[in-house]
Amino acid sequence: MCPHDHEAAVTVPDAGGMAQGASPSLVADLLAANHILFDQGVVDAFGHVSVRHDARPDRFLLARNMAPGAVAAEDIVEFDLDSNPIDAKGRRVYLERFIHGEIYRRRPDVLAIVHSHSHSIVPLSVMKGTRLRALFHMAGFIGQEAPVFEIREARGDATDLLISDNALGRALAEKFDGSDIVLMRGHGSTVVATSLPLAVYRAVYAELNAQYQIEASRAGEVTFLTEAEGRACVRSIEGQVQRPWDLWKAAAAQRRSGRP
Numbered sequence: 650m651c652p653h654d655h656e657a658a659v660t661v662p663d664a665g666g667m668a669q670g671a672s673p674s675l676v677a678d679l680l681a682a683n684h685i686l687f688d689q690g691v692v693d694a695f696g697h698v699s700v701r702h703d704a705r706p707d708r709f710l711l712a713r714n715m716a717p718g719a720v721a722a723e724d725i726v727e728f729d730l731d732s733n734p735i736d737a738k739g740r741r742v743y744l745e746r747f748i749h750g751e752i753y754r755r756r757p758d759v760l761a762i763v764h765s766h767s768h769s770i771v772p773l774s775v776m777k778g779t780r781l782r783a784l785f786h787m788a789g790f791i792g793q794e795a796p797v798f799e800i801r802e803a804r805g806d807a808t809d810l811l812i813s814d815n816a817l818g819r820a821l822a823e824k825f826d827g828s829d830i831v832l833m834r835g836h837g838s839t840v841v842a843t844s845l846p847l848a849v850y851r852a853v854y855a856e857l858n859a860q861y862q863i864e865a866s867r868a869g870e871v872t873f874l875t876e877a878e879g880r881a882c883v884r885s886i887e888g889q890v891q892r893p894w895d896l897w898k899a900a901a902a903q904r905r906s907g908r909p
Contacts, residue, residue, distance in 0.1 A: 660741050664733035669705045676725055678845050679710055684901040685894075686763065687718030691852045696765040696837070698852075699749040700845050702727065709753055714741040730754045731815060744813050748839055751818030756825055759841040761848035766837035769859035774832040779866075781832055781859055783874040788858035789882030790851055793873075796824045797832045810836045830855055846894035847887060853897075 679700050686692045694716045702708040709728050712720045726742060727735040732750035734742050749762050773781045774797055783791040800808050803820040810833070812818050821839070824831040830840045830851065840855055842848035865871045874882065 660739065661734060661737070663737055664729055664731070664735055666729075666735060668727045668736040669702065669708065671710055671727070672703050675700060675703050675845075676710070676722055679712075679725060680720055680722060681898045681901065682761075682763075682845050682849050683712060683717040683720040684905060685849055685897040686765065686852060687716075688901040688904060689853050689856075689897060691763070691765045691767045691856055692717045693766075696763075696767075697743055697745070697749075698763045698845075698848065699761065701753055701760045706757070708735065709749055711743065711746060711749060713737065714743050732818070745811055747815050747818030748812045748821060751815060751822040752825055752839070752841060755819070755822040756841060758843060759825075760843050761845040762839060762841050763848050763852040764837065764839045765852060765856075767852070767856040767859070769856055769863055770832060770838045771835070772863065773859050774834050774836065774838070781830075781855070781862065782871075783879050783882075784858060784862055784865065784871060785874075786878075786882045786886060788854045789874060789879035789886065790829050791855060791858060792828065792879050793876055795830050795832050795838075796828050797834055798824050799834050800836075810834075844890070846890045849897070850887070850890045850893055853893075 682698045686698060696717055697711060699709050699711040702710060707730055710725050711728060712724045713726050715724060726737045728746060728750060729735065730750045730753055732746040748764050752759055752762055773779065781791060781795040782793060783789050798821050800810055803817055812821055825841060830838060832838045838855060840848055840851045842851055862871065
């Protein structure tokens with residue numbers, strides 16, 4: 650059995666308290682984020698994206714356990730920061746929801762999180778002596794070196810590599826003290842941001858940067874962005890995140906509707 654198959658069987662009781670309805674626009678954006686990430690090839694049947702609740706900063710919204718490309722409004726579940734569902738009502742939830750709860754707890758500035766197993770990121774998570782580094786202007790947020798979370802340091806060498814409880818979530822969240830992207834050895838990556846469109850943007854361009862880095866390294870020595878260049882790129886380019894968000898959102902909606 651693939652380790653990810655365990656995700657399909659996770660059913661947990663709802664925590665106490667009443668669900669607090671998030672704004673319809675936030676829910677709509679979360680649906681769009683799921684569909685865009687699938688459409689852009691960042692997630693497939695696995696991976697997930699969440700957003701901090703706009704009325705309750707001590708809660709977050711995440712789909713029930715399902716493929717991101719198929720998420721609809723009725724699939725959104727509210728969670729507390731212990732990653733307990735408020736209103737799952739018996740629906741299965743992601744085993745790795747603890748990624749989200751513990752990062753939101755540790756980073757109050759974070760409003761959205763993407764976790765994925767994008768294809769070019771995974772090789773860089775296991776290559777000794779090589780780290781994901783920003784090499785083009787769209788990915789300045791990666792910085793000089795994306796940290797890698799090594800689950801063996803937290804739980805030994807016999808895990809399934811999944812972040813399946815709060816303790817592992819806390820260990821991963823610590824890696825975000827100085828970075829907005831963390832690779833997870835043999836697993837994938839997690840990206841955080843101050844908005845949902847920005848988190849999606851970063852997830853897409855992290856994957857592209859990884860592709861370019863692997864391709865360029867085959868040809869010879871790679872010239873990476875300096876630290877100052879990375880910061881300047883973030884300042885000038887991430888302020889334009891609405892442009893790709895609107896384009897990707899429209900493209901994903903068009904594909905879902907079946908229009909040519």
